[in-house]
Amino acid sequence: MKYCELCNNETLEEATFCKICGFNSKANTFENPDRLRLYYKSLCSKDHYHWSKRLYLIERIMELLRYEQCDVVKLLSISKSNVSQCLTLLSHLKENHELEDFESMTSAFNAAKGTLKPVDYEKDLQKYIYREWENTVFAEEWYIYNKNHLFGKFKAGEAGEIDLLAHHRRKNKWLIIELKREKSSDRTVGQTLRYMGWVKDNLAEQDDEVNGIIISRTYDKNIELSLKCIPSIKLYIYNRLDHNLLQFIPPEEAEIFEAKQLLSRLSSEQIESLKKRFSR
Numbered sequence: 426m427k428y429c430e431l432c433n434n435e436t437l438e439e440a441t442f443c444k445i446c447g448f449n450s451k452a453n454t455f456e457n458p459d460r461l462r463l464y465y466k467s468l469c470s471k472d473h474y475h476w477s478k479r480l481y482l483i484e485r486i487m488e489l490l491r492y493e494q495c496d497v498v499k500l501l502s503i504s505k506s507n508v509s510q511c512l513t514l515l516s517h518l519k520e521n522h523e524l525e526d527f528e529s530m531t532s533a534f535n536a537a538k539g540t541l542k543p544v545d546y547e548k549d550l551q552k553y554i555y556r557e558w559e560n561t562v563f564a565e566e567w568y569i570y571n572k573n574h575l576f577g578k579f580k581a582g583e584a585g586e587i588d589l590l591a592h593h594r595r596k597n598k599w600l601i602i603e604l605k606r607e608k609s610s611d612r613t614v615g616q617t618l619r620y621m622g623w624v625k626d627n628l629a630e631q632d633d634e635v636n637g638i639i640i641s642r643t644y645d646k647n648i649e650l651s652l653k654c655i656p657s658i659k660l661y662i663y664n665r666l667d668h669n670l671l672q673f674i675p676p677e678e679a680e681i682f683e684a685k686q687l688l689s690r691l692s693s694e695q696i697e698s699l700k701k702r703f704s705r
């Protein structure tokens with residue numbers, strides 16, 4: 426087995442061209458450009474591959490075949506702006522590897538240009554909270570403890586990586602913020618407790634208080650149950666506001682918030698008829 430010079434996938438030793446991308450490394454050409462187009466297309470289906478793979482493929486094509494951007498446009502039959510966007514992002518990516526953390530190429534591109542919209546962060550909630558910290562409900566009492574890392578993640582040794590670590594502005598208190606994403610409720614709670622223990626052992630002074638917040642997209646009954654006996658951890662849910670900002674709401678306010686949202690969508694006639702119905 427050897428690796429294809431162009432796509433870096435495994436290819437047969439005796440094959441004249443790569444079965445995956447169609448590149449013939451001896452002749453330095455493509456046996457069948459359609460194969461390459463198909464391969465490129467498959468890289469664009471984000472479920473299977475990280476978006477950066479596309480950028481590196483374009484780079485390799487340009488290097489190996491000494492192609493200009495316009496040649497790549499023809500070869501892959503994609504738009505010129507698409508190619509130049511990929512190359513711009515690639516140069517940013519080489520300087521800042523953390524851009525790879527973004528789940529979508531668009532978000533990474535906007536982040537690189539510094540024009541990231543809060544809405545881009547919905548999938549990247551951790552980064553959103555970090556960047557918009559001063560506008561969140563947490564900022565009044567807490568500040569982000571370690572600002573050295575680009576997006577505020579905190580390396581907690583063998584315990585793992587804390588999504589966000591904050592310290593109280595006036596008191597000797599620590600706050601671990603953990604985001605519940607695709608993890609299960611039990612794992613999220615367990616992880617938060619582990620980080621709290623790590624901070625207690627490694628950062629906190631003897632009398633420091635260590636608290637936790639779990640942020641979830643939706644109200645989570647299981648987390649709430651788990652937290653009944655752990656008062657130092659609170660559950661927040663988040664909601665997207667009209668102007669693309671996220672709002673963080675403690676569970677006791679979540680229900681009222683949702684009712685208010687619902688009411689705001691009703692006409693005054695609908696509200697009147699509701700009032701009548703309930704006053705009966």
Ligand SMILES: [Zn+2]
Pocket residue numbers: 429430431432433434443444445446447448
């Ligand atoms: Zn190949």
